């Protein structure tokens with residue numbers, strides 16, 4: 424069983440999601456079960472991206488309404504991908520909210536994960552080899568409200584599931600070949616790093632454009648979750664992080 428995470432760029436349009444679907448189909452052949460974590464579609468300016476959704480309401484402190492609104496981005500993305508997968512004949516379903524099992528406190532906008540309940544996921548895996556879950560969100564048991572895990576939080580969702588489900592690997596599909604010596608959109612003379620330690624990964628993450636969310640990298644390091652950060656567009660391997 425593996426976990427795959429597709430970010431806003433991978434999910435942004437139908438053409439790109441065709442590549443996502445091809446990757447999922449291949450993973451089902453090679454690994455039999457795949458948990459797919461998705462982010463909201465696109466970036467600022469694209470209708471259902473996190474930034475565009477948050478632009479719909481007046482800027483204020485994080486609240487039950489701002490978290491519900493931004494959680495919708497990943498819910499839309501998960502629904503669309505699930506429908507497209509089914510149309511291609513992939514036996515997929517989706518889980519969200521309490522069924523997805525990520526239980527948090529009520530710190531809207533940057534909630535802490537208190538508990539991960541994988542019972543429902545494991546039961547559904549008996550029926551469906553491919554489960555889609557929206558990233559970046561959890562649910563508070565006390566208030567029964569949606570919460571979000573902080574910007575870039577779908578990466579954290581993916582590594583948390585990777586750990587709790589004991590996945591063979593957590594794959595991240597990006598618009599870069601993997602972790603490079605620096606951001607290739609800033610610096611032309613960069614090289615792919617094929618393997619690196621959790622410590623090296625944490626050191627190379629520089630805000631604001633993080634190759635993977637810092638909190639996610641920290642969690643992966645703590646629990647030794649094997650990661651593969653790779654390109655959506657190229658077949659070759661990207662960067663493995665496992666020591």
Ligand SMILES: Nc1ncnc2c1ncn2[C@@H]1O[C@H](COP(=O)(O)OP(=O)(O)O)[C@@H](O)[C@H]1O
Pocket residue numbers: 429430431432433462596597598599601602603604605606607608627629632633634635
């Ligand atoms: N060392 C690095 N190697 C590769 N990409 C990097 C690096 N540092 C920063 N980046 C940036 O990280 C981005 C990938 O993150 P992001 O776009 O947030 O992905 P996703 O939407 O999948 O979460 C790349 O587009 C790149 O600009």
Ligand SMILES: N[C@@H](CC(=O)OP(=O)(O)O)C(=O)O
Pocket residue numbers: 429430431432462463473474496558559573574575576577578
């Ligand atoms: N959509 C959320 C969560 C996320 O992780 O997005 P992405 O995977 O596209 O960085 C955000 O923009 O913060």
